[in-house]
């Protein structure tokens with residue numbers, strides 16, 4: 001578990017952001033479409049190089065560390081499971097990639113699948129499970145990477161409204177005592193999962209405070225809309 005410090009300037013996208021996340025803290029990153037949320041996650045994950053900036057995890061500067069060695073797991077909107085691998089092999093992939101032996105990696109994978117309530121799917125191929133199940137499996141795979149920092153980009157966006165509460169509950173458990181950033185447009189996600197809410201507009205932080213404060217006394221027009229549920 002590490003703290004995060006990120007400063008990212010991407011001139012072409014109008015982004016200039018500094019963000020600190022304490023060790024074990026979950027931050028909900030929110031703001032209008034095109035505000036820069038995904039770009040910020042991209043910089044932290046090492047997928048996008050800022051014009052200027054720094055990404056520090058604990059006391060390590062990871063700017064020049066390749067994505068797979070950063071200790072950062074990114075859960076995208078789509079589960080992006082490997083189609084040719086079983087559910088179990090998908091979740092065992094990160095530990096296998098860091099050299100854990102097959103038997104041990106499979107045991108670890110099964111434990112994470114159980115954590116997200118998907119252990120009965122272990123033998124199936126991704127094409128034989130539902131979208132909601134696939135997203136749970138993707139959460140298990142992200143956890144199996146044992147990341148120092150977990151980034152979630154609208155993990156509920158592709159799911160039907162009726163399966164969102166179950167995944168939210170899964171994430172609630174998974175994010176306890178983990179440093180994490182979740183991009184969301186849903187106040188329910190922020191309320192259930194985040195210690196802090198940060199609002200980004202036009203590439204800048206316009207509001208930042210404890211979840212309770214931001215949801216009870218929103219200061220910016222976007223936060224007001226978030227609370228009233230009028231976004232989307």
Ligand SMILES: Nc1ncnc2c1ncn2[C@@H]1O[C@H](COP(=O)(O)OP(=O)(O)OP(=O)(O)O)[C@@H](O)[C@H]1O
Nearest residue numbers: 012013014031032033034035036037038039040200
């Ligand atoms: N691949 C790209 N190349 C150039 N500009 C991009 C690219 N992707 C996004 N942008 C621009 O960068 C800015 C920030 O976009 P970004 O996707 O980070 O916002 P976002 O807050 O994640 O939006 P959304 O809620 O729609 O996902 C926007 O002006 C967008 O047009």
